[in-house]
Amino acid sequence: MHMVNRIFAELQPGERAELRRLVTADDLYVFAAASGNHNPLHLPAHDGSGESPRVAPSMFVASLISAVLGTRLPGPGTLYRHQTLEMLGRAHAGEELLASVEVLEKNPDGTVRMATEVTRVGDGAPILRGEAVVEAPQTRFECADVELPGLIVERHRHFEALLARARPLPHMPTAVVCPDDTNSLEGALLAAREGLITPILIGRAAAIRAAAETCGADLSGAEILDVPGPDDAAAARACALVHEGRAAAVMKGHLHTDDLLHPMLDRNGGLRMGRRFTHVFVMDVPGLPELLMVTDAAINIAPDLSTKVDIVQNAIDLAQALGIEPRVGVLSAVETVNPAIQSSVDAALLSKMAERGQIRGGLVEGPLAMDNAVDLAAARTKGLKGAVAGHANILVVPGIDAGNMLAKQLSFISHAEGAGLLLGASVPVILNSRSDSAMSRLASCAVAALHHAARTTA
Template sequence: MHIENRTFDELKIGESAELRRLVTADDLLAYANVSGNHNPLHIYDADGDGDGRPEAMAPGSFVTALVGAVLGNVLPGAGTLYHAQSWRFHARSFADDELVIRVTVTDKNEKETTVTLATEVRRVADDVLVLSGVAEVLAPRRKVEYDSHDLPGLIVQRHRHFEKLLKKAEPLPALRTAVVCPEDPNALGGALKARAHTLIEPILIGDAGRIAEVARAMDASLDGIEIVDEPLHRNAARKAVELVHAGSAQAIMKGHLHTDMLLRPILDKQTGLRMGRRFTHIFVMDVPGQPHPILVTDAAINIAPDLKTKVDITQNAIDLAISLGIEEPKVGVLSATETVNPDIPSSIDAALLSKMADRGQITGGLVDGPLAMDNAVDLAAARTKGITSAVAGRAEILVVPNLDAGNMLAKQLTYISHAEAAGLVLGARVPVILNSRADDDMSRLASCAVAALHHARMTGGHIPS
């Protein structure tokens, strides 16, 4: 955008300029970090005045800074310096308010080359005056013209997609969940936090003495929670499967044991929980800066899936995405290239999956591939490479070639892009909540929310909009 300032000599009394700005919760978080003002009145999920509701009120200094943006960018523009300023607040603004910020030249002082401007900020929706004041500035003497450049971007590490999933899942009936070996603070703490959020009603299976010891160390109460004493991990996992068969558990959650030990009785062909479709793992990832959750599959179970397995991987991911509220999931089947190359087997599988979806062998979503990572998730990259597709640049589901690729992608998003990951295994009679021992509270809560939402849809329950 081409920008041109107004010099002192060019300015005329009565001249005015304005900008509009939508205030977001992320703006207020960024401002709190930059300013050091952590007043809970201004934080989107905090209650600053004790009335039981979060305020998300824009700080007064944030609103006044918007006036500075008009003065520095538009009128007078580049080269302007503050000399004095007075403010009066008439009302407050909040996250999601659109504001119009207006300045008007009211006086010029030739001797000091200062300009006086009336300033005001109004809420657009109801035209309420938020702020009025007078600014005295040193106006530029020299003409400046330039093309504006984007500043380095800021990404707020707020996981808004998971927050929405939690809010959506909490009204559902608590999912009766067999928690296998919650014998360390992370595993037990995650189950108890999910219970506090009414996401699950845990049945704790493991060494009862060890579970009680961990709870005491955490100063946590186990009152009202069923505990099944099974000191051996393999027996605890079998007991979880038995509870599902008996109708006492609607989900299984991994605690402090190895994944293969948890899954072995679930996969048993005679007594397990098979349903005919392959077991597949899905990471639901909340990546800061992305407009929607990203589902990565399969990153934990199927090491080198063949085409038949990839069909189940894709279908399970589509089913889960629909449960999360994505009406028509867009699936990008990843390869190293966006064109079919006979020397790259993953590109052939991707093309076949795409065609199978076209023919109704995979249902419920749009499937396209092969796509490279860039043109699967970035619309500009897809356009640069001339890819015209409803999926390219917009994929919500990423189907990876093998476990290595999926695990690396998920870990890169977690540790480099600061994503949170919820993990779920599908293909069994009930959701299997699969968390890593390193996962934090939000990951564990989100995994339970994802399981609750999927269970509700698959059993015909009502999911809040």
């Protein structure tokens, strides 16, 4: 924003300046963090009523007056002396406000008295009114722009939207395998309280009850199936429940992933359905406009081309179930095909297979480097066009090393939350790690519920 001030000698009574500002929910969080005012009335979905009043704090609205004074009139170099405020109405997130100031008189001491007002754009309703006395700048200031660090609010609006869509669905009966530690048990019970699943707890009953006692969980009414044998025996029992029609999903508890998957891969009693088992992280990354999916970062170690076909198709199917337009970026170290880099060759073949209809339901492009997959400017710099480059929302990694690193970088550096789901089985399999937050566990169940609903209504 180009800024130039009006010095004291130039100011004339009647001069006006104004500034429009759309109030967002993020503004309310930023103001609460900066001011220390954590009044729940001003924090979306935190007022305790189950609704989101999103009332903008009056002092946040008043700060728009300060913005006009400091950047427009008189502009840079202005300092406050005095401000009166009369609160006339309430502003809310989602509303556009108009802040305006007008010069009333100039004083011999170099101060200026100004009328100040904020109204709501649209109906013109007054929000606040008052007067300011400021020290006007005495010297000229002009600049093309003032650089400020970017701010990202660390909240997970995309997962919140998924939960809102999943809650009205019928509770999904879910076989929870070996929930005999506090994290896995609390995650399953939390999802049940949120109306996402009906858990069937499978494993050593004594250990499950001991975990409940440790965390103070109430197991009254919960179905517990005692399987005293090894962990894979509990996983086999979960598979049996799926075949009996008693379970529509499987959830990992406190056991190794290999022990969970081994019975599922059994040709007779397992859950195979033609495609390879693949894993998808559904990531809610603060600052991104939509969910980002990373695959495969947990199951297939060094997938060949045919495995990558299933990885891509499973991810596209999940994206469609979540209401996402699938745009698949197949990653490599470069965005051109290099026969010495197998991932670039595979990426080009996957892109062509999608063009020929061998992969269906989404746009697939590759090879793409990470930067030009997700950043439009980087894509255009390399001369890449199309609907995927710079806009990818599904990232297909070359192997488990790259995928695991990428997912954990998003979680621990970019403050993303990740929902984990195993696909390719006859039912969704919810995979959580012991370090997952409550939001990650809930989101994994929501993703599974939406995927299940899409398959059963297809």
